[in-house]
Amino acid sequence: MSKLTQDDIERRDRMGLLARATPTRLAELFPEIPAHALLRAPEAGAVMVRGRVGASGGPFNLGEMTVTRCSVRLEGGAVGHAYVQGRDKSHALRAAALDALGVAGSELVAPVLGALRAEEAARHTERAEKAAATKVEFFTMVRGEDQ
Amino acid sequence: MYVATKGGERAIDAAHDWLAEARRGDPAIPELSVAQIREQMSLAVNRVMAEGSLYDPDLAALAIKQARGDLIEAIFLIRAYRTTLPRFGASLPVETGAMAITRRISATFKDVPGGQVLGPTFDYTHRLLDFKLAAEGEVQQAGRKPADDQPAPHVLALLDRDGLMEPLAPSAAVPGDLTREPLEMPADRPLRLQALSRGDEGFVLSMAYSTQRGYGRTHAFVGELRIGSCAVEMEIPELGFSVEIGTVELSECETVNQFTGSKTEPAQFTRGYGLVFGQNERKSISMSLVDRALRWEELGEEDTGAPAQDAEFVLYHCDNIQATGFLEHIKLPHYVDFQSELELIRRLRKAAGASEREAAE
Structure with a gap:
């Protein structure tokens, strides 16, 4: 991978958040899709997910996941792409439109991403806290010969 | 016919x-x-x-x-x-070390960095039917505790660091894909792992169990079992860099097994590996035992003739869709085949009858 610009780094973050969002939540946060031309209509397909042999060795093919992709151009000319998990076409379309708005520097994007980021962080915390509650705290009984 | x-x-x-x-x-x-x-x-x-x-x-x-x-x-x-879905590409290998952990245990070390996390497990239940579930009732809420964000590195990496673990050869080779090319023998380890990961849970479990009972002993310890979610990242051709396209829940098992080594090389533990979609603990442990058993040749072990050491046997019979397809097709009409069998048996009986009559005369 070549060196990423600041814009690329923001875009990775944006596209990742949009891909991991649920279609329902994204539709709530961003109901109106702006006028656009479809460069690639939403299309459902599969991506082969790879693992590593022994967790850190060479790659192997684990199995596929469903992914929907879409590319749009907004009226101002900005182009947006989306590759999102699942088969929801409106999810991919919304994500591509928001990516294009992000490229165009629109202020519509930040509130959506901010909400998604906060909700994702809350889900992570919830899982981590439940996991922490089931963490084993061993205590070792002192035996005579150890003293 | x-x-x-x-x-x-x-x-x-x-x-x-x-x-x-x-x-x-x-x-x-x-x-x-x-x-x-x-x-x-x-x-x-x-x-x-x-x-x-x-x-x-x-x-x-x-x-x-x-x-x-x-x-x-x-x-x-x-x-x-x-089979109806177009393939958009392949992900980068998932980094299970960065997994958001739901469950993570080690049977080899009590104190591991990141701790032992039981998660939503059946392990300590009494396996008594819970009749409360037959009635609608309130759901027990999971407990919470502040998380310490302590990293949980792979347990085997700790042994690796001390040189006690068989090293893994890094490789950037594009792995074979049995959904694209028919599985042929000998199958390398990436292909074997793909086949086992999608193999029938019951079959892989029984194969693993057979190694524990002595048919291809591997002396496995569960070095680590971890379950949780991992981000999936893919290079986006339009952009030239990789982006997260979603998350998957995975179960991963790494076993520590008995030794390899020689007069010149010091003894080292060997590895078995299992990685499966979803919370699939039994399957991931089974997979890692079978993976280890299939590695006998590269580790210079003896072929004891155990079924779990026979890659062809394991890999060609672990797929339940292939198995059920071939098995169940025999219930479909075979009228013509059977007609020829009927004719054959009648001929044989007639011939036998004729020779008996001859003997009696």
């Missing part, structure tokens, strides 16, 4: 209608929604995703509903569906 026969259409239509009615069961009982299956039969959903080799909980839940809970039939539906 097969010949086309006609005349079954009406019977088939009626059979389909009855199937639909039977699937619904008693209409006085509320119908199951796909979302209910996805949320409340989640381990069945996970198994269908793992063996269907397609991560999509909604589709797996739908397949389970359509298949009336027959999981192999549901896996069949998923396998058939996935």
Whole structure:
């Protein structure tokens, strides 16, 4: 991978958040899709997910996941792409439109991403806290010969 | 030999209608929604995703509903569906070390960095039927504790650091894909892992169990079992860099096994590896035992003739869709084949009868 610009780094973050969002939540946060031309209509397909042999060795093919992709151009000319998990076409379309708005520097994007980021962080915390509650705290009984 | 026969259409239509009615069961009982299956039969959903080799909980839940809970039939539906999807590419290898952990245990070390996390496990339940579940009631809430964000590195990496673990050869080679090329022997380890990960849980479990009972002993310890979610990242051709396209729940098992080494090289532990979609603990442990057993040749071990050491046997019989397809086809019409058998047996009996008569005369 070549060196990423600041814009690329923001875009990775944006596209990742949009891909991991649920279609329902994204539709709530961003109901109106702006006028656009479809460069690639939403299309459902599969991506082969790879693992590593022994967790850190060479790659192997684990199995596929469903992914929907879409590319749009907004009226101002900005182009947006989306590759999102699942088969929801409106999810991919919304994500591509928001990516294009992000490229165009629109202020519509930040509130959506901010909400998604906060909700994702809350889900992570919830899982981590439940996991922490089931963490084993061993205590070792002192035996005579150890003293 | 097969010949086309006609005349079954009406019977088939009626059979389909009855199937639909039977699937619904008693209409006085509320119908199951796909979302209910996805949320409340989640381990069945996970198994269908793992063996269907397609991560999509909604589709797996739908397949389970359509298949009336027959999981192999549901896996069949998923396998058939996935062939209709265009392949957009392959992900970067998932980094299971960065997994958001739901469960993580080690049977080899008590104190591991990141701790032992039990997660939502059946392990310490008493396996007594819980009749409270038969009545609607309040759901027990999971406890919470502040998380310390302590990293949980792979346990085997600790042994690796001390040189006690067999090293893993790094490789950037594009791994073979048995969904694209027919599986041929000898199959390298990446291909074997792909086949085992989508293999039948019962078959892989029994193979693993056979190694524990002495058919190809591997002396496995569960160095680590971890379950949780991992981000999936893919290079986006339009952009020239990689982006996260989603997350998957995974179960990973690494076993520590007895030694390799020689007069010149010091003894080292050897590895078995299992990685499976979803919370699929039994399958991931089984997979890592079978993976280890299949490595006998590269580790310079003796071929004891154990079934779990026979890659051809294991890999060509672990796929339940291939197995059920071949098995169940024998119930389809074989009228002409059987006719020739009938003729043959009549001829044999006639010949035997004739020789008996000759002997009697």
